[in-house]
Amino acid sequence: MAAQTASHAPAKAPHVDETIAELKALYGDRVSTAPAVREQHGKDISYHEAHLPDAVVFAESAEEVQRIVQICARHKTPIIPFGTGTSLEGHISAPNGGISLDVSRLNKVLAVNSEDLDVVVQPGVTRKQLNEYIRDTGLFFPIDPGADASIGGMTSTRASGTNAVRYGTMRENVLALQVVTADGRLMRLGRRSRKSSAGYDLVKLFVGSEGTLGVITEVTLRLYGIPESMVAATCAFDTLEGAVNTVIQTIQSGIPVARIELMDTYTVDTVNKYSKLDLPPKNLLLLEFHGTEAGTKEQAEMVQAIAAENGGGNFAWTNQAEERTKMWQARHDAAWAAKAARPGWGMWATDVCVPISRLAECILETQKDIQANGLYAPIVGHVGDGNFHLTMMIDPDDPTYLPRAEALNDRLVARALALGGTCTGEHGVGIGKIKFLYEEHGEAMSLMRSIKKALDPDNIMNPGKIMGPIN
């Protein structure tokens, strides 16, 4: 189970010394067995136990990735792809040891096809780096998990963020991939065309596969035109139902809202303190509208009317870039705000996603559960998608705290599954959510295992993730 400080060095993978020797012969200093480097590569920003790889290799090209995988495959040495290390469910840990394959130096934008609204990047490019790079084209890439994650990692976890309600997740925005398979072949999946009915959708199979089927060496992404007008708004509600019903009715009305986020009162409190804001201390919706001047104004007015019918007040909106940016940065910093509210405590972020009609019920039950168990876990949510997060804070001096948080997480997931939802909307499975997958997928887990065995018969690609141990 999860533990904050332990960082295991597992029993060495068999033949790993031969693998490391071969890698060193080829890549010299770019292969490291230094404890600090291994520690940094075995531990993400989650609360899960770290497991260190036996070595880290820094690849600099797709061909190098291929060669590294070939060497590991020959020795059946585990390979754990690594981008920025910002995953939240232990995706990069090495429970079977092996080689952490760091692709952060594959950080080039290879092609911007502005007429086609797509871009080809190496996996180590981060989302902010990409948007900086394409700023002058009038285009942007909307997917924004909290961290400045790598595109390769975002692809692997099927990441999303605040814009998903309008622009979709990585699932909808990865057009094509280049990958190295477990047997060391470099190949392309998918095409740049917007649609295709030409065979199995291997791209979508690799999106969200968390490095268990191969290593991503190139990603082709959809881009979008930067809207003429962007308007941000906030609206406060006494009741959570009022906020959620506003979301449901907004989406049913076909209003193409770009962002619609919820902060519960606890989150608003911590965010006000951390980001020096003055948001109303209620259940708060944060919204953004994209379109023309007239269109965004009309959208904002329509949502304001819907909110008013659901008891929403303090409707405030702005089209000033600086204020917008400040508000969304505060939203992205919500987890750090929670951490600042409990100095010295650990942080365990978890997420679930339910059909939106069950969202109010799921959040209210969860709030009661948090209070009844004396825990501190502010809630934020991408409510347009039915997705919400708990930032569970863990008191390291109280040994009952971690087990109580773990039990809360178990009940949260059980609640989401019972309401037709999923155990994770965007963080992924890693090692943290393996135990919930059978309950979620039932028999279908056997298909995942069959596919894993077919594409990686020696189980060298990020073993122990998603499906746990495989024989």
Place this chain on the structure above:
Amino acid sequence: MAAQTASHAPAKAPHVDETIAELKALYGDRVSTAPAVREQHGKDISYHEAHLPDAVVFAESAEEVQRIVQICARHKTPIIPFGTGTSLEGHISAPNGGISLDVSRLNKVLAVNSEDLDVVVQPGVTRKQLNEYIRDTGLFFPIDPGADASIGGMTSTRASGTNAVRYGTMRENVLALQVVTADGRLMRLGRRSRKSSAGYDLVKLFVGSEGTLGVITEVTLRLYGIPESMVAATCAFDTLEGAVNTVIQTIQSGIPVARIELMDTYTVDTVNKYSKLDLPPKNLLLLEFHGTEAGTKEQAEMVQAIAAENGGGNFAWTNQAEERTKMWQARHDAAWAAKAARPGWGMWATDVCVPISRLAECILETQKDIQANGLYAPIVGHVGDGNFHLTMMIDPDDPTYLPRAEALNDRLVARALALGGTCTGEHGVGIGKIKFLYEEHGEAMSLMRSIKKALDPDNIMNPGKIMGPIN
């Protein structure tokens, strides 16, 4: 190769007599070996050679589908799922004989979740039936291939249509499935929540798998609110480049156009005659805008301005439902209009999809190719997606015609692939496009084969489709 009239009864699949006997014992008259019924189930509306199944069984529940698959699996008898028979690449033919599993009687809408904007249907429900059923909810399902296809078939071919530029294809709109696997297990794939990062995306793997991995028994689809205002427009261009550049600039500007379709001058001519319209005899864009009254007006004005800069004239628009319906029905009837223009000729519909920046080039080269070879093949296109269709008409009295059309199709696909596109944007592979897949996917074909073998080791699920013969 393709031939209009032949309808082969292949050598019987081994043990098929035992399979039929067992099915008859269970389902009596709902199992047919009558030649007319087999003929109707072995031939879709394509130009491909028909291969008749040995028998047809009409299932009436998911449990019956499961039992039928179990019987076939025991005898290793091929199973070919059948919905409405409107596929275009020979998807329902039975090159290895076997059982056509007709799911058209599984035609119930099981649940409409209007707050969640989703619906659960059986696979035999057709797209028009679904929209009729949900009309009073204020919601609609946008995916509209030409035919009134079944939702099961549309899922299997990853279908799309005229609304895909705004609402996506079946890929984006299938949330969850219930399927019977090749070993006769009934299972659920995916959840009703809008997002999930919980493991491999099996839903997206089954979407577009053309019945080769299992039989679909239930589909959960996204729905959308019927917009307050819908405005249709047409705009005529002397040059194809002008029309396509209008499309590119419209999409780059972020105008959320709902439909943007192209008819070349040949298509306009046949459509005017067939549907008794008076469209300008030029390269024509047909558009539709969805939104508020003010929003659709603004969108139409913005596109008119873009079109004017690209030489577009005769801009006409309407918000009258009757005129809109007439125009889109004419667009959907374009293939029949081509057929009416060549009475007694055969029809072979093909499609490709390219990155939109290469669309003008691809269509112009194709038009030249058609003319240079003395063929008749009007072009229509979902140009917002870079997807276009040729309705190749075949003179049955000229034995050189069919080979010339086939060669045209080969060159069309080669051209699309060379431009970064795909051999089919929405029709699927069936038996017609197998020969192009290796060129399109290269090494990745081996992953498709590995997955097929892992999930259907005896190759009983729609054998011979997508990948051709498998050993």
